[in-house]
Amino acid sequence: MLVAGVTTAEDFSEFLLTILGGVGLSVALAYALLSIFGTHVAAMIVSALLFAAAGLAVGSLGGAFFGAIGGVLFARLVFWLHFREYRRGLPPYLTAEQVLWHYGFRFICAAIFIFLITPILVVLPLSFNAENFFTFTPEMLRFDPEGYSLKHYRDFFTNNEWQRSFKNSLIIAPIATIISVSLGTLAAIGLSQSHVPGRRAIMAMLISPMIVPLIISATGMFFFYSSIGNFLEDSLGFNKTFVGYVKVILAHAVLGVPFVIITVTATLVGFDRSLTRAAANMGADPMTTFFRVQMPLILPGVISGGLFAFITSFDEVVVVLFVGSASQKTLPWQMFTGLREQISPTILAVATILVVISIALLTVVELLRRRSERLRGMSPG
Structure with missing residues (x-):
């Protein structure tokens, strides 16, 4: 919903309100997960279901799929931060700045890796497109089996x-x-x-x-x-x-x-x-x-x-x-x-x-x- 609100915002004030509303909802959901659940496993399941329902409401099966993944990551991040699990495996004498740099460096490396690998990841699902297009069709975005085919692979092995x-x-x-x-x-x-x-x-x-x-x-x-x-x-x-x-x-x-x-x-x-x-x-x-x-x-x-x-x-x-x-x-x-x-x-x-x-x-x-x-x-x- 946050993504949908940001992309449809018509001016800066609406954009800012959408961001603040998304942050408020995230904080409220994080507090609720920590208050209700004692372990991260149950919280991840409930969070995945909530995010999947939101994705299905504003999008399609594809939105539900990515929403479920986002829900799992969100709940895991909440418990990881609340119980200071980020300190696990690190020397106890590290300062907060050193811990921040430790994970910041890894975040930068991961961002660079994603930036380099994303063009390749886009090609992989497109190769299963049932149509003769170089773009994702509505059927593919809905995860409709009719939108996927092996005909391009058959053409390669028979041409x-x-x-x-x-x-x-x-x-x-x-x-x-x-x-x-x-x-x-x-x-x-x-x-x-x-x-x-x-x-x-x-x-x-x-x-x-x-x-x-x-x-x-x-x-x-x-x-x-x-x-x-x-x-x-x-x-x-x-x-x-x-x-x-x-x-x-x-x-x-x-x-x-x-x-x-x-x-x-x-x-x-x-x-x-x-x-x-x-x-x-x-x-x-x-x-x-x-x-x-x-x-x-x-x-x-x-x-x-x-x-x-x-x-x-x-x-x-x-x-x-x-x-x-x-x-x-x-x-x-x-x-x-x-x-x-x-x-x-x-x-x-x-x-x-x-x-x-x-x-x-x-x-x-x-x-x-x-x-x-x-x-x-x-x-x-």
Whole structure:
């Protein structure tokens, strides 16, 4: 009701009265909850029912749903403040200002997180829209089952254009990742040696694709790989389609190498060099030392870099537009084409699938990071 009153206020005085009335009702409800209920569980249930009824009165089933969530949060906040539960888990010597900053900092971080994640959260329900719209329909806002459908997902899995681009991404991204991991890992190990001359300059050049604007990198790659493509086609007689894949894979590998170098270099910071010297003293050759001693310890960093390289290749569109051709059209390229030439809601379904894949990969990265810290003794097991 407060939201409805604020949005329909015609002047400042009406707006102010609505705010003061909402604050008064909130204080009265908080006092009533504390007076009637001894635990927060019962208060949360009653508050959820009241807020849901208010949401249903001024809106729809959607308003009732969000009203119930607001009621639960409101009742929990009231009991949390009244019984000073915010002090639980904090050192007793903290002043009120320090406690306020403790929670204020977390509130700021949460607000930034919500600001960044909200555009993604909007896309997810829109991908289930039963209509060919990029907006929420009245049926969706009412939580009417008729307003939701999987037809955009069916279109993605049955449309030849989408499936061809998806297969291209599944071909290009893994191969580019393998090349990035191989070159990036070797480069990171080499640059971690103190006797290598010009380490900083070499590192700066290797991670430059991450720093240089992508449009500039794409333009340079266009001219460079065009010459390579002409050589492969004219002198060696390779098929044009095959050469196109080679160019795109190499270009994506260049973009992925910096991520591998950075993650592996960070892992090597805590690596004990005496282990490789001990292996050499025991008669192990450099290859055996690398695969049996060094690689198992830096493996979390290598895999993390590989996942970042895979995400970079799988989501990249600018470079493939310059370097590739229609035969190498990837999933992001198809999405870009769909937005520019024919606005298709299937893009929302594809975006949701990419978000789920990215979340899964980033979860793996975080688990590997924690495992790496445990292996290096930086965190308890």
